[in-house]
Amino acid sequence: MGLFSFLKKKSDTPADEELLVVDTRLRAGEPSRLESEAERERQRAIARATAAKIDEIELEMSSAIFDDEPAWGSTARRPAAAAAVPEPAPGLDELPDAAAVPATAPAVEEGAILYANGQAAAAESLLRDSLADFGRIERLPWWMLFDLYQATGQGARFESIAIDYASHFETSPPAWQPPPPAQDVPQLTGVAATESFGPVLDGGIAPRLQRLLAAHAPLVRVDVGAVRSADATGCTLLLKALQTLRKEGRELVLAGADALMATLRPMLAVGDRTAGEAPWLLLLELLLLSNREKDFEESAMDYCVTFELSPPSFETPRHVSTAAPAPVAGDRFLLPPLALGECAALLDAVDAYAEGREILVLDCSRLARMDYACATALQGRLRAHTEQQRRVELRDLNHVVAALLRLLGYTHDEGGAGIRLYPHRY
Structure with a gap:
């Protein structure tokens, strides 16, 4: 919730006033009403609901801001006033070609050539050196390093610069996506089966899911970035399909997972079983496939409290990667x-x-x-x-x-x- 970090500085909200009263009572030796289990659960539910709403708004705002950024590699910066009131984001088909602008630093070009020639260590050294100057204002050398480390399986170095990246740009760092197992490499080529879903996730998606499951393709791509509403039937069908693909070890690219999770979260509230289990379980599956273990565990606990059932266990996903939604449908x-x-x-x-x-x-x-x-x-x-x-x-x-x-x-x-x-x- 980086965009809303300023909310933490305010102290005149009812919630903050209530916490101040509690703190005063504790200092005076009086018992706090937050000591009761029911009250703690109520406060926890309110906090989660507020966080979910802020996450949803932030996702929409950050998407609009990102789409309005200058082309990657450009040194032009958007005026500060534009960030305060972002313009409506263009459709994906209207976005400029992000890679069309030539690189603006020798380190970018030389690093790309070295890496292409199989000299990953030399490329890494050159790109790391560029972070102190070109990387101070541009993110491209950072992104190149992230991809180099992921392609070469250097998880520790990836996590190290991810911390520096988050601190420098005051944003969330990318998630580690390990490369596919070496024994699977020769099979990963050919026509990939693709399906895009939205704007409604309901029983009508069944035939397209069946096509994906039956496809003899080296990779299956499921794009859910356009989903804006969902019912229990649609959630159940998509959940079963994703679980089948994962358990079969199929190569899977999941596009638009964040957008679907933002659609599901407002449907779910701790202690409220109205939406049924399917949306909860689909949310957990999406978090698992996105390799977000901490978020998975928190949502799993909410599921457990709501349905009084043991939640699914987290398993590090294999043969799975995430991607942004794409406007072009088809294989x-x-x-x-x-x-x-x-x-x-x-x-x-x-x-x-x-x-x-x-x-x-x-x-x-x-x-x-x-x-x-x-x-x-x-x-x-x-x-x-x-x-x-x-x-x-x-x-x-x-x-x-x-x-x-x-x-x-x-x-x-x-x-x-x-x-x-x-x-x-x-």
């Missing part, structure tokens, strides 16, 4: 974790995927590294598709690979259409 082509060399087989598979499509969406959520040779070959092949008036998008790029593709001129196609790059959001 995607999943790029492999490593794209190296001339990559002729990969390029032929992309061509096969393109047949009969007007929009090509390459899913880069599992792409850890692409070298110069493959990036150049892929650019030539994709340019041929843009010349045929096809729209080409690379979605959920990590920021190190995105910096390399910008440097190669991916977004400045001579044909005018260009190739759109969409790095994932932090």
